[in-house]
Amino acid sequence: MSDLIEGGPKLPQERRLITEIPGPRSRELQTRKTAAVAQGVGTVLPIYAAAAGGGVVVDVDGNSLIDFGSGIAVTTVGNSAPAVVAAVSNQLNAFTHTCFMVTPYEGYLQVAEALNRITPGSHDKRTALFNSGAEAVENAVKIARSYTRKQAVVAFDHAYHGRTNLTMAMTAKNQPYKNGFGPFASEVYRAPVSYPFRDSGVDGPAAAQRAIEVIEKQVGAENLAAVVIEPIQGEGGFVVPAPGFLPALAAWCQANGVVFIADEVQTGFARTGDLFACDHEGVVPDLIVTAKGIAGGLPLSAVTGRAEIMDAPHVGGLGGTYGGNPLACAAALAVLDLIETDDLSGRARELGRLLTDRFEALQASDARIGDVRGRGAMIAVELVEPGTHTPDADLTRRIAAAAHARGLIVLTCGTYGNVLRFLPPLAISDELLTEGLDLLDSVFKELT
Known part of the structure; x- marks a missing residue:
């Protein structure tokens, strides 16, 4: 180490x-x-x-x-890892910003290529880079709505997805995240999650069926753009769903034309002992959201997913001034290399x-x-x-x-x-x- x-x-x-x-x-x-x-x-x-x-x-x-604490799962490779410092210093001496939407640069491409390669599934993928986990979650929902032409989104009990208006609506916990900040974005619904300690023996498939019944009765697959879930809930209490819950939920989404979005902001990049928490049960999400541990403390996030879904928004529909900043991209490439070479x-x-x-x-x-x-x-x-x-x-x-x-x-x-x-x-x-x-x-x- x-x-x-x-x-x-x-x-x-x-x-x-x-x-x-x-x-x-x-x-x-x-x-x-x-x-x-x-x-x-x-x-x-x-x-x-x-x-x-x-x-x-x-x-x-x-x-x-x-x-x-690792800055809430951010400094996975430690603060100021020499390889990260060197990579960022080299980029700092070249340039700090041009805005990828104005004059692009290779670092952004390299991060996108790496994420397309290492995230779950061998299908054709595309990636878009952003600044924070909440921003990436919000863009994942935008992408899913653009692809499906549907509006509703389902999140889960105990979920945390961020502090923007939409992600506050998706977050379950009132205090301190939501109290007094409404009204929130519409067309967000909540389903019960698998919480083994408090589920009185309900196994994963049964918990998934319970959630699916709520979704079908209260929302309807015909209205549902996306199901968004943390494979292990973070702020909600590090709740690990019972085995079989996530695969059953993903299978229902696939059968019903619903985009399955895995929010791996806190669980990604080796934190859980797998490169991504979805890997533990072989779950392949349609879209995966990453941030926190991706860049050694520099602000960077990403949405990676199936090419046909990611390419649904019109040109110019995704982006942001700082998304995929060159310094953060340099840090991310060094972090990903350390994760692999140091196991x-x-x-x-x-x-x-x-x-x-x-x-x-x-x-x-x-x-x-x-x-x-x-x-x-x-x-x-x-x-x-x-x-x-x-x-x-x-x-x-x-x-x-x-x-x-x-x-x-x-x-x-x-x-x-x-x-x-x-x-x-x-x-x-x-x-x-x-x-x-x-x-x-x-x-x-x-x-x-």
Whole structure:
């Protein structure tokens, strides 16, 4: 993993606390944030970063924190991986922008060609590049509507797809994403997802049939342009559908002329131990949406899919000033090369085993851990009142806060606010991961 850690000189891969968390310099900057930045822009942990690499983030007070968040699954190859830095630096010295829609450049083509090659399915594909996951999801819906000449879109319970007007409509969780921001885009409908921990033994095919019945009764295939689903739900709680759910849903879409869109913004690019989460069950989506881990922290997203669907919009109907920015494309090509040459899918599986083994061992002695789930380096722990399925959001907040104070960056999620999610960089060492897990173990024991 040394190739993924910031070079010249490399950051020490250690947890180091010099001040309280947050320290005085971070608190000073947080005061400036309050005076300068809209209050709607929140922060999980108000430590201000000065450097990051491998599996650590170093703040302006000199504290070095273990990173179990990866900027929400973005810095998969670590912050400032040398190969990514070199690729971006080379492009920076050439040019930073021309707008692909004005004077195109080869980097955009190379990223599109790579995505056409590595995304699920061997069919003829096309790709369009954008800036954010939400923007890509919105464009996927535009493409599906253009192709089918239908309007309705189905999303799922616990879904998160973004913060634009359309993607807020598709997102299930009200607070903080939707509250007070309506009215939202029309022709968006919601179906039940497979949530094994809360499904009382409903298997994947049965859960799919339940969803299909809702879709057929409330929407109708004749009106439906697309079904949009995260193969593993992210903000909704790292919900992994029961086996058979996704294939059955995809098969129904294919049989009924509905575009099946996989939102792999958080699950893509080796995060789940497969290159894409759809690969786990051999699901081939019509369109796949990617972002986050694609470019090592630079803003880039994509929609990739069947050529006949992607080519449906008229010339000029897709695009954007910054979409496929040259620097982001250079970073993406370096990231994709690292994923392949360093077998980061295999590394994600290794990390997943370490995380799952530790949390399952803890679960055996702590009834507050209702469920341990996920794939690869995308693992979650759902916290409940002991012996029940009742969510315990307060405990979740307290554990996260205690971990932060001890120098470990962890994130929460879930519709009920009761899920701890773990997204370590694939560049993290086993030693650093183990130290973070030991710290969490002690936090659970202290907060009894």
